[in-house]
Amino acid sequence: xxxxxxxxxxxxxxxxxxxxxxxxxxxxxxxxxxxxxxxxxxxxxxxxxxxxxxxxxxxxxxxxxxxxxxxxxxxxxxxxxxxxxxxxxxxxxxxxxxxxxxxxxxxxxxxxxxxxxxxxxxxxxxxxxxxxxxxxxxxxxxxxxxxxxxxxxxxxxxxxxxxxxxxxxxxxxxxxxxxxxxxxxxxxxxxxxxxxxxxxxxxxxxxxxxxxxxxxxxxxxxxxxxxxxxxxxxxxxxxxxxxxxxxxxx
Amino acid sequence: xxxxxxxxxxxxxxxxxxxxxxxxxxxxxxxxxxxxxxxxxxxxxxxxxxxxxxxxxxxxxxxxxxxxxxxxxxxxxxxxxxxxxxxxxxxxxxxxxxxxxxxxxxxxxxxxxxxxxxxxxxxxxxxxxxxxxxxxxxxxxxxxxxxxxxxxxxxxxxxxxxxxxxxxxxxxxxxxxxxxxxxxxxxxxxxxxxxxxxxxxxxxxxxxxxxxxxxxxxxxxxxxxxxxxxxxxxxxxxxxxxxxxxxxx
Numbered sequence: 001x002x003x004x005x006x007x008x009x010x011x012x013x014x015x016x017x018x019x020x021x022x023x024x025x026x027x028x029x030x031x032x033x034x035x036x037x038x039x040x041x042x043x044x045x046x047x048x049x050x051x052x053x054x055x056x057x058x059x060x061x062x063x064x065x066x067x068x069x070x071x072x073x074x075x076x077x078x079x080x081x082x083x084x085x086x087x088x089x090x091x092x093x094x095x096x097x098x099x100x101x102x103x104x105x106x107x108x109x110x111x112x113x114x115x116x117x118x119x120x121x122x123x124x125x126x127x128x129x130x131x132x133x134x135x136x137x138x139x140x141x142x143x144x145x146x147x148x149x150x151x152x153x154x155x156x157x158x159x160x161x162x163x164x165x166x167x168x169x170x171x172x173x174x175x176x177x178x179x180x181x182x183x184x185x186x187x188x189x190x191x192x193x194x195x196x197x198x199x200x201x202x203x204x205x206x207x208x209x210x211x212x213x214x215x216x217x218x219x220x221x222x223x224x225x226x227x228x229x230x231x232x233x234x235x236x237x238x239x240x241x242x243x244x245x246x247x248x249x250x
Numbered sequence: 251x252x253x254x255x256x257x258x259x260x261x262x263x264x265x266x267x268x269x270x271x272x273x274x275x276x277x278x279x280x281x282x283x284x285x286x287x288x289x290x291x292x293x294x295x296x297x298x299x300x301x302x303x304x305x306x307x308x309x310x311x312x313x314x315x316x317x318x319x320x321x322x323x324x325x326x327x328x329x330x331x332x333x334x335x336x337x338x339x340x341x342x343x344x345x346x347x348x349x350x351x352x353x354x355x356x357x358x359x360x361x362x363x364x365x366x367x368x369x370x371x372x373x374x375x376x377x378x379x380x381x382x383x384x385x386x387x388x389x390x391x392x393x394x395x396x397x398x399x400x401x402x403x404x405x406x407x408x409x410x411x412x413x414x415x416x417x418x419x420x421x422x423x424x425x426x427x428x429x430x431x432x433x434x435x436x437x438x439x440x441x442x443x444x445x446x447x448x449x450x451x452x453x454x455x456x457x458x459x460x461x462x463x464x465x466x467x468x469x470x471x472x473x474x475x476x477x478x479x480x481x482x483x484x485x486x487x488x489x490x491x492x493x494x495x496x497x498x499x
Contacts, residue, residue, distance in 0.1 A: 156323045
């Protein structure tokens with residue numbers, strides 16, 4: 001039993017990764033490195049970026065912008081989600097706007113942001129508008145599923161409204177909120193890189209733009225892997241925090 | 251302590267959709283006593299409690315004697331907050347008290363219900379009976395003038411049930427307050443009730459009101475007048491049930 005869980009947890013993913021690298025190496029043998037660089041060439045480019053300091057310089061900018069946009073979206077999204085979930089008037093007022101946020105093409109936001117707020121703040125803004133609806137909708141979903149019997153209990157014991165929101169609603173909304181945060185975090189790194197590519201000259205997206213211009217496909221792959229690793233690490237961190245928070249009582 | 255005299259339902263009507271639950275329902279009982287509502291399952295006992303708590307409003311008629319009362323309640327289900335420990339579940343409803351006052355009450359009632367050693371555990375680690383006992387602790391700890399008990403012993407085994415009946419009687423003895431106790435168990439009603447209201451099936455009417463003047467701690471249900479009361483209530487409930495069956499036939 002222990003062996004089998006060990007296999008599922010560690011051995012299988014490593015085997016999957018080895019298989020992926022082998023297939024990639026095999027395919028790259030048929031193409032020019034400008035089209036498909038090999039894993040070894042990609043690794044070399046990654047090391048070059050790391051040694052030159054570019055990886056940290058650009059990476060740091062991306063991480064700061066990503067987290068800033070994500071953090072603002074968490075604050076605004078959770079508050080708006082609670083407001084819409086708890087208040088019918090607010091729901092009528094804001095819910096259509098949330099749908100507008102969801103369906104507006106990202107490129108429109110990008111171009112509008114360049115006009116409205118200047119190039120440097122575009123990545124942060126893009127992360128904010130793309131992740132905000134995810135957090136709002138998940139929070140609303142959580143509020144809809146709150147146990148009415150617990151609310152009645154709190155009502156009978158005349159617990160004040162602020163405490164009910166903090167101690168009855170919030171813990172029940174948390175699993176939904178964590179699901180929303182995971183989805184939003186996944187979107188964050190994709191959105192920030194795309195916005196950087198089109199609007200600024202610092203950040204992973206900007207590094208990718210330079211690599212594209214110079215036809216340095218291996219460097220492009222290296223930046224892509226940096227974003228993937230960033231996404232995986234932050235996702236694992238969030239899962240860990242969610243487990244710490246929820247496992248105690250769930 | 252707010253001075254109370256009577257808690258009354260005055261010609262109360264309550265329907266849910268097409269179902270008439272209360273139809274010109276009235277009763278009046280003195281405050282400071284234990285009032286048992288006994289009747290067949292689904293006769294509207296919980297609706298009466300919900301009307302008392304204010305969770306439901308009557309369609310017509312009025313309820314008097316409950317305005318400005320601090321109401322505490324044990325629901326049919328424990329209704330505990332799973333993310334709070336045993337102690338925190340009680341302190342959640344004690345917001346108007348200072349921390350030392352809260353702690354004193356929590357310790358007192360947890361010890362009374364033999365839950366003290368579980369004070370830092372989460373509800374998921376408690377059995378069904380322990381959860382219900384915790385819900386009773388919470389209701390007793392909450393400063394109240396009126397306590398509503400909605401079949402709180404339903405899911406418990408006989409021994410625990412008898413123990414809890416004695417504990418409720420003991421707690422009432424220490425702090426006499428109005429308790430409205432909904433049950434479908436005649437023995438529980440005889441052991442705890444100063445007044446027993448025997449209710450009919452829906453739409454609910456009062457078939458009879460019994461007043462028992464024997465002190466709670468001195469009741470022996472094997473000795474008269476309890477067997478007579480038991481048979482009388484049973485006859486009322488069975489008579490109503492068979493009438494209702496005949497009606498259906």
